[in-house]
Amino acid sequence: MKQVQLGSQGLVVSAQGLGCMGMSTTYGPSDEQENLSTLARALDLGVTFFDTAEVYGPFANEELLGKAFAGKRDKVVLATKVGFEFTADGKLAMVDGKPVVTGRPAYVRAAVEGSLRRLGTDFIDLLYLHRIDPETPIEETIGALAMLVREGKVRTIGVSEASAATIRKAHAIHPLTAVQTEYSLFERGVECNDVLGTIRELGIGFVSYSPLGRGFLSGELKNLDSLAPTDFRRFDPRFQGDNLQANLRLVDRITEIAASRGAKPSQLAIAWTMNAGTVPIPGTRRVKYLEENIAAADIILTSDELAALDEAAPIGAATGDRYSSAMMETLGH
Template identity: 80%
Template sequence: MHTTTLGSQGLVVSAEGLGCMGMSTTYGPSDEQEGLATLGRALDLGVTFFDTAEAYGPFMNEELVGKAFVGKRDRIVLATKVGFRYTEDGKLAMDDGKPRVTGDPTRVRKAVEGSLRRLRTDVIDLIYLHRIDPTTPIEVTIGALAGLVHDGKVRYIGLSEASATTIRKAHAVHPLTAVQMEYSLFEREAEHNGVLAAVRELGIGFVSYSPLGRGFLTGALKDLDNLHPTDFRRLDPRFQGENLRANLRLVERLTEIAEAKGVKPSQLAIAWTIQAGTVPIPGTRRIKYLEENVAAADIALTPDELAALEQAAPFGAAAGERYSPGMMATLGH
């Protein structure tokens, strides 16, 4: 796989990364050995950019990623995230369905120390603030992360799900290398809220998470019958009732374009995010789907195909909010 420079600070990553969250949480029970095998195969295929977070599990996913790359640390770029609060028994702290976020410098530094330990490394290549804490000035939080860069514990800094205003404030304190947002043919808000414009102006890389629309854009998901009872998509607004039916009709249109090109819908969706100038991090637990996803990095879309995709999946085409109300309340600060 070819590589690309993420942002303008010098971080080189594979053109497509691997989102590791689903190997440990969110989509039902996980299998550690399967996760380790998939991570190893990704490295063999040329993927070097691996994305995790302390919140995934919580903590379990960082431990899995750390275990997978013992003795291989110099071959990978590790990205993780901090910025949520946890209960004493290690669960995500919630207030009326809304996760509690924190940008408090002391908590952030402590969280990074925990991530370093679980990832079995002396330095994190890219640390994101997972969500923005509106009660702590972003300049204060970025100042703490910049201190960790100075101490050699972090190489580069990023933000996840931040507003254009917050991105500009943070970048003025310490250069940001990446901003991570949900971005796909299903979710194009970043094109319209100033975020993509801001990162391009400032020379910040853009990392697209959920480039497959939480599985919709694979074309394989037709209903919820085969989802595990603990799969969070059973509560996701885009998978409910008429939203589900409307979104499946959208997927049908995208599948037709993919079939005309001779590729899978998932590959078409990933290639679109790459051609848009972003680094996607599709997640999967299984080697079969990993190999399909990685092959998308070599697919080039013609102007006519891009125009057809624009017509089939314009901004706002997906029906329903992308998260529950509590999670939506953590976005865009």
Template identity: 75%
Template sequence: MRTVSLGNEGLTVSAQGLGCMGMSTTYGPSDEQESLATLGRALDLGVTFFDTAEAYGPFMNEALLGKAFAGRRNQIVLSTKVGFRYTDDGRLAMHGDVPIVTGDPTHIRKAVEGSLRRLKTDVIDLVYLHRIDPATPIEVTIGALAGLVHDGKIRYIGLSAASATTIRRAHAVRPLTAVQMEYSLFERGAERNGVLAAVRELGIGFISCSPLGRGFLTGTLKDLDTLHPTDFRRFDPRFQGENLQANLQLIDCISGIAAAKGIEPSQLAIAWAMHADTVPIPGTRRIRYLEENVAAAALTLTLDEMRALDEAAPFGAAAGERYSSGMMATLGH
């Protein structure tokens, strides 16, 4: 797989990464041995960019990657995210239904130290602030992350789910290497909220998380009854009632374009994200789907195909919010 530069600070990654969250949380039970095999196969296929976070589990996903890449650390680029608070027993701390976000420098330093231990590494290639704390000036938090770069604990800094204004303020303190945000044929908000324009103007890499719309863009998810009872999509607004039916019609249009090209809808969605000059990090815990996803990196989309996708899945086409109201409250600061 080809490689690309993220930002202007010197970080090079595979043009498609692997989102590892689902190996430990969110989509129901997983099998550790299957996940380890998938991580190893990804490296064999040229994927070198692996995305995790302390929140995934919490903590379990970082430990999984630490185990998977023991002895192979120099072959990969590790990215993780910090910035949520946790209870003494290791659960995500909540205020009502809203997760508690913190950019406090003391907390950030402690969180990075924990990530280093779980990932079994002396330095993390890329650390994002997972969410923006409105109570702590972003300049203060970025200063703490910059201090960790100075100390040799992390190499590069990024933001996740931040507004264009916050991105600009952060970048003025220390150049950001990457911004991660949900971006797909199912969610094109970054085109309208100024984020894509900001990162392109400032020379920051853009990481597309959930490029498959949490499985919707595979074209295989038709019925919530097929999902495990703990799968969070059972409670995702886009998978409920009339929203689900409207979104299935959207997927039918995308699937038709994929069928005409002789590829899977998931491959079309990943290729679209790559043609938009982003680095997608589709998540999977199965080798079969990993190999399908990686094959999308070699696809070329014509101008007619890109236009057809723009018509089939324009901004705002998906019905329903991306998350529950509590999670939505943490976005876009």
């Protein structure tokens, strides 16, 4: 796997990372041994960039990576995220059906200490503010992250799902290495809200999460019958009723383009995000799909293929919001 520089602060990562969230939450039950095997195989194939967060589980995903990479810390680049609040018994804090987002400096510092402990490491390579707290000035939060960098507990920092204006304010306090936001043929909002333009202007890297549209772009999903009862996609607006059928038709068009060059739609989708100059972090729990995803790094899309994909999946093509209304309110601050 090719290694690339993410942003302009010196962090080097594999050109494709691995999103680890689904190993511990959101997509139904998983098997720890299978997860560990997939993480080990990723490392064998040259993936060095692994993405987690304290909220994944909560906490269990960081513990999984700590276990997987014990004794291998020098071989991996660990990215984690803080910024959601938890109750005393370790559950995600909710108010009026919405998760509580916090950027308070004291909370961020305590959260980072917890992440370090669970990951079994003395430092975090890339620490993101998971969501932007509209009640805490971004300058205060980034100031706290900058102090953690000076203390050596964090190497580089970033933000997730932030507006262009917030990215500029944050970067002025301490250079951001990366911005992480959903980006795929299914979700191209960053192309028209000035986020991509801003990070390119400022020399900030871009990490694409959900590059497969939460599984839509795998081409494997035809209905919800195969999903676990606790799989959040059963409640995701894009997977509901008429939205589901419209979005499956979009996938059919991408599948046709992929078939013309003997590739899977998932591989074309990942290659498309890489062609856009981003580092995608597709998630999977299974070695089979991991190997398919990694093979996408070798696909060079032609100008005709790029034009065909742009026609098949233009900006705004997906039907339905990308999150529930409560989660939508946490985006874009």
